[in-house]
Amino acid sequence: MLNAALLLLLQTLGLILFFNRYIASVAVRTLRKGVFDAKIPDFEPTVTVVVPMFNEGAGIRATLESLLAQAYPRDKLEIIVVDDCSVDDSYEHAQAVARRHGAQLRVLRNPRNIGKRRSINRAVLLSRAEIIVSVDSDVIVDKAAIRELVVRFTKPEIAAVGGKVDIGNKHDNWLTRMQAVKYWYSYHQIKSLEWAFQRVACLSGCLTAYRRSVLLELHPILENRSWCGVSIKYGEDRYLTRQIIKAGHLTTMTLDAVCWTQAPGRLTDYLSQQLRWRRSYIIDCFGALTHMWRLNPIIGIHYFSLCGFVIAYPALLASSIIHGTLFALLTRQVILAAILGLVYHWKAKRLGLEVVHPLALVPAALVVPVLYALMTPLALFTLDSGSWETRAHDEVDSDERRGLPGDGVVEAVPAVAPAQVAVAATAVTVATTAAQVAGATGRFELPAA
Numbered sequence: 153m154l155n156a157a158l159l160l161l162l163q164t165l166g167l168i169l170f171f172n173r174y175i176a177s178v179a180v181r182t183l184r185k186g187v188f189d190a191k192i193p194d195f196e197p198t199v200t201v202v203v204p205m206f207n208e209g210a211g212i213r214a215t216l217e218s219l220l221a222q223a224y225p226r227d228k229l230e231i232i233v234v235d236d237c238s239v240d241d242s243y244e245h246a247q248a249v250a251r252r253h254g255a256q257l258r259v260l261r262n263p264r265n266i267g268k269r270r271s272i273n274r275a276v277l278l279s280r281a282e283i284i285v286s287v288d289s290d291v292i293v294d295k296a297a298i299r300e301l302v303v304r305f306t307k308p309e310i311a312a313v314g315g316k317v318d319i320g321n322k323h324d325n326w327l328t329r330m331q332a333v334k335y336w337y338s339y340h341q342i343k344s345l346e347w348a349f350q351r352v353a354c355l356s357g358c359l360t361a362y363r364r365s366v367l368l369e370l371h372p373i374l375e376n377r378s379w380c381g382v383s384i385k386y387g388e389d390r391y392l393t394r395q396i397i398k399a400g401h402l403t404t405m406t407l408d409a410v411c412w413t414q415a416p417g418r419l420t421d422y423l424s425q426q427l428r429w430r431r432s433y434i435i436d437c438f439g440a441l442t443h444m445w446r447l448n449p450i451i452g453i454h455y456f457s458l459c460g461f462v463i464a465y466p467a468l469l470a471s472s473i474i475h476g477t478l479f480a481l482l483t484r485q486v487i488l489a490a491i492l493g494l495v496y497h498w499k500a501k502r503l504g505l506e507v508v509h510p511l512a513l514v515p516a517a518l519v520v521p522v523l524y525a526l527m528t529p530l531a532l533f534t535l536d537s538g539s540w541e542t543r544a545h546d547e548v549d550s551d552e553r554r555g556l557p558g559d560g561v562v563e564a565v566p567a568v569a570p571a572q573v574a575v576a577a578t579a580v581t582v583a584t585t586a587a588q589v590a591g592a593t594g595r596f597e598l599p600a601a
Contacts, residue, residue: 168457180348188348189406191303199224199298200279200364201231204271205289208242216249216257218293226256229298232278233289234271235261242289268357269388273375276367284367286389288358291411292320300409301361311366311401312393314355315409322508324417329512330519331415331422333496339407340499350402351451353444354436357389359411362396370395390436398443426523430531433462466524485517 201219205212212233219231233250235243243261250257260278262271276284283302287293297315304313316339322332346352367374373395374388396403416422437459445452472478490511497510 168453180345189304189404189408190306191300191406192306193303195303195305196225196228197282197302197305198228198280199230199283199285199302199361200275200281201229201285201287201298202272202275202279203231203233203287203289204236204268204275205233205238205242205246206236206265206268207238207240208245208289209240210245212242212246212289213249214292215287215289216246218291218295219287219298220249220253220257221295222293222298223295224298229256230279230281231257232275233257233259234275235259236267236271237262237265269374269377269392272388273367273371276364276371279364281364283361284364285359285361286357287411288413291317291358291413293359294410294412297359297409297411298361300406301359304404304406305361305363307402309402310350310404311363311396311399312355312403313361313409314352314393314403314405315359315361315411316405316407317356317358318410318412319415320412321414321417322506324415326512326515327419327422328415328417329508330515332508333493333513334516335415336496336500336505337492339405343405345454346451347405349448349451350404351397351448352403352405353393353397353451353455354390355393355403355405358413359409360389360393362392366396366399366401370399390432391439394436394440394444397447423523423527427527427531427534430462430523430527431535434528434531435535437462462524462528466528469521469525482517482521485520486514489513489515489517 203212203215203219208215216231216233222229233246235246243259246259250259260274262274266274272286283305285298285301301313301315304310317335319328319332319335321328323329343352370392374392377388377391393403416425437456440455440459444455468481469478472481490513493510493513496513497507500507
C-alpha cells in the first residue's frame with residue numbers, strides 16, 4: 153500500500169516536471185519568443201570579472217589567460233582575483249600572470265580564510281564597474297562570453313545573466329560522458345521554463361554576470377548567511393540567485409556565453425560533488441518555502457515539484473527494497489535514460505555541438521538511486537559543513553590559517569547596512585587605489601564602511 157502510494161506520488165511529480173520541462177517550456181518559449189533571449193548588441197558597460205580562488209595551483213593560469221583574451225574593450229574590463237588563503241602556490245601563479253598583463257589584472261589575498269561568497273563581496277566593494285561577472289577559478293571561458301552576457305541586460309529589471317557550463321573532459325570515461333549529457337539537459341531543457349519567465353532559480357557561479365547595484369543592495373544578506381543559526385558557506389550561486397528573485401529582480405541566461413569545466417573523473421569525487429550540491433539544494437528548498445510560490449504560479453509549481461521529488465524518491469527506493477520491486481524500478485529507469493540519451497544525441501548533433509555516445513546516460517539509471525538513497529540523508533545530517541565546496545579542495549585547517557601571511561589585518565568585508573551602501577561605494581575609489589599599491593605584496597586592509 154505504501155509503495156503504491158509513493159509510486160503514485162512520484163509519478164504525479166514526474167508528470168508535472170515532464171510537462172513543465174518538455175511541453176510547457178516549448179509553448180512558453182514560442183509565445184515569448186521576442187523576449188526569450190533578447191539582447192542589445194552595442195551595449196558595452198564597464199565590467200569587473202571576479203575570480204575567487206582557493207588551492208587552484210597552476211590551473212589558475214589557464215583561467216586568467218582565457219579572461220585576458222576576451223573580445224571586449226580592455227579599457228572597460230578589469231579582472232580581480234581574490235585568493236582566500238590558499239596553502240599551495242595558487243597566489244604565486246596568479247601574480248605571475250598579473251605581472252605580464254599590467255593593471256588590467258589585480259591579485260588580492262585575504263588575510264584570513266573567509267569563504268567564497270565573502271571573497272566575491274570584497275571584490276564587489278572594490279569595483280566601480282556596472283557589471284560584475286563571477287568566474288570560478290577552474291574554468292576556461294570562451295572569448296566571446298563576457299560580451300554575450302552583458303548584451304542580455306536589456307532592461308533595468310534584469311539583475312543577473314547566466315552563461316552555459318560545458319564539460320571539457322567529456323570523453324575521459326563513462327562517468328564524464330554521463331555528466332556531459334546531464335549538463336546538456338540542465339541548460340538546454342531543464343531551465344527552459346524558468347528562462348522563459350526570466351526567473352532562472354540557479355545561475356552557476358562558473359559564469360554569471362550581475363548588476364553591481366543589486367549585489368550592493370543584497371550585501372548584508374549575502375555577507376551574513378545562516379540557516380537555523382548555522383553559518384552556511386556552500387551553494388552561494390544558488391542562494392544568490394534566489395535572493396535576487398526574492399528581491400523582485402529578474403534573472404535570465406544565454407547559451408551563447410560558454411565556459412568549460414573539468415568534471416569529476418572518479419566516482420568518489422563525483423559523489424563528493426553531488427553531496428555538496430545536495431546540501432545546497434535542500435537548504436534552498438526550505439529557504440524558498442516563504443516566497444517562491446508568490447513570484448509566479450507556474451514557476452512555483454515547478455520549483456516545489458522538484459523539491460518534492462527529492463524527498464519522495466528516496467522514500468520510494470526504500471519501499472521498493474522492502475517490497476522486492478527495486479529491479480522493476482531500475483529497469484524502467486534504464487529504459488528512460490536510454491531514450492533521453494538518444495534524444496540528446498539527436499538534438500545536440502543538429503545544433504552542431506560536440507556529442508558523446510547516445511547511451512552515455514544509461515549508467516545514471518543506477519547512479520541516481522545511490523545519490524538519492526545515500527546522499528540525500530547524508531546531506532541532511534551535514535548541513536553545517538564549512539568547506540569551500542570547490543572541486544578537490546579541502547577546507548584549510550585552522551592552524552594553517554593562523555600561520556598564513558596577513559594575520560592581524562581586517563579579515564573580512566564588514567557588513568554593510570542598506571543605509572551604508574552609498575558610503576561604501578564612495579570608499580571604493582580610495583580602496584581601489586590602495587589595492588593597486590598592495591597588489592605586489594598581497595596585503596590589503598579594508599576601509600571601514
